[in-house]
Amino acid sequence: MRPLAERMRPATLDEMVGQRRLLAEGTALRTAVEAGKVHSMVLWGPPGCGKTTLALLLAHYADAEFKAISAVLSGLPEVRQVLAEAAHRFDGGRRTVLFVDEVHRFNKTQQDAFLPHIERGTIVFVGATTENPSFELNSALLSRCRVHVMESVSPDDILQSLHRALDDAQRGLGDRGLRIAEDLLRLIAVAADGDVRRALTLLEIAAELAGEGGEVTAGTIEQVLADRTRRFDKGGEQFYDQISALHKCVRSSNPDAALYWLARMLDGGCDPGYLARRMTRMAVEDVGLADPRALQMAIDAWETYDRLGSPEGDLALAQLVIYLASTAKSNAAYMAFNQAKRDVREYGTQDVPMHIRNAPTKLMKELGYGTGYQYDHDAEGGIALDQTGFPDAMGERIYYQPVARGMELKLKDKLDALRAARADAVRNAQSADGD
Structure with a gap:
């Protein structure tokens, strides 16, 4: 009556697949x-990699004695009862x-309930999580x-688990006379996406469709794998790892890798609006003024997606990511703005120099507001080079490189050229003042 994946759960360490490290x-x-x-211990890994099995083997x-609770289903009263037992x-x-x-679903108070029992040795605590414990x-x-x-279990290791299920007459499908070609079995292993439990479930479904003594055909596998999805957590570790990969591949001018991660995230169900927003950020942070057209293209792609939706609008995002990854890059504006913000914090509230203050009243x-201001359009070359724009306490600064x-x-x-001329003009003015 139990599912195949449960019946085939390894009974010894030798039966576990993957996790060689x-x-x-x-x-x-x-x-x-x-x-x-x-x-x-805390076991951190993706679904179906063997966390529960390893706890049972421990x-x-x-x-x-082995006791299991789920942070999704259990509250503090049940935790206390299990700890008392x-x-x-x-x-x-x-x-x-x-x-x-799913220990990460317990809040801080619930997690604290285990601490004295771990310290005294009352329990050997084994927490399982798919999220970063940090x-x-x-x-x-x-x-x-x-x-x-x-780690995720490789297709080769999953294939080993599938063969064991087909050969085992006591726990698996060995007594059913099932026939399946090796290439079709590998399709199941690949489709399981690193999840042994999922692979065994797919095999069990295929076996049911084939019937007693039947053959699992390519058509059967096509039915079983018709609606398969890749592993993706819209709010968890994988989500942030993948958006990080997308951003860094754009930054390193690798359009092919960037396009792959975009496709992965769209395939996993990521909100395309979120991706459009993040790529707009890339346009201003990593492309910047090396190609000012990138920002407008990002806004246009975002608007195009809003108008068309999926799947037609996905192509606009794909074109955008290719362009962002392929074009010239500069984070100079990003770095300059950060330096300016640091100076704001360091120097505090500095007075605006008198010559560039507004003077609307008599x-x-x-009081001297606006005194000494030089109207740049009247200056030679259209720029008053010896006129500073910074508070006196700071002197001239250069942020944008x-x-x-x-x-x-x-x-x-x-x-x-302009900065060199301005520095010369300031030096000459200072020299004249000294004379």
Whole structure:
């Protein structure tokens, strides 16, 4: 009556597939588990990588009671009851491996409830999470646990698990006379997207469609995999990893990789409006004034998507990401603005120099507002070079450093010449004042 994935859950460490870095012969964790010397830990990894199975094996090898609760379904009263039972069991000389699935869904108070029991050894705490523990678990709990990172299971390892299910007559499908070609079995392994449980579920569905003693055909596999989706968490670790990858591939001028990550995020159900907003940010942060057209193109692509929706509007976003990744890059404006903000914080509220203050009234003119201001259009070359625009306490500052790429190349030539002339004019004025 149990699903195939549950029936085929590994009963020994040798039956586990994947996770060689953690569980290969001679590794620290495997040696400890086989010796029955288990410790409290947090298992961080994607769905179907073996977190629950490893927790069960910890209890098996340590000859301990296994108890499991889900942070999605359990509240603090149930947690306290399980902990009280574990304490009673501990007093009787038997340990408890307490497996907490989706532990990141517990709030700080609920997570704190485990702390004294972990310290006393009442429980061996095993928390499972798909989210980054650094962000989702409080530091007190993390300090009492070892974090083990588990990885997606490769198609080759999943294929090994599928073969075992087909051969095992007691727990698997070995008594059904099922026939399936190797290439079709690999299609299931790839479609499972690193999730062993998902692969076994797909195989079980295919077996049901084929019937007793039947053959799983290409048509059967096509039906089973018709609506498969890739793994994507709209608010979790994978989401932020993928948007980071998209941004960095645009920055490194790799349009092909950037297009791949855009397609991945759209395929996973990411809000295209969010992607349009982030790419607009890339246009001003990473392309900047090296190509001012990028910002307008980002706004246009965003508006195009709003008008067309998916899937037609997706192409506008695809064109945008290709252009952003392919064009010249400069973060000079971004860096200049950050430096200006730092000076605002450092120098505080500086007075505006008198010569560039507004003087709309007679009194203000009498007080010196606007005195000495030079109207640039009347100056030679259209710029009053010896006129500063900064507060007196700061002196002249240079924030914006154009790069020698794209449109900024022309800006750089102009500003370099202008700044040199301004510095000469200021020096001459200071020299004249000294005389």
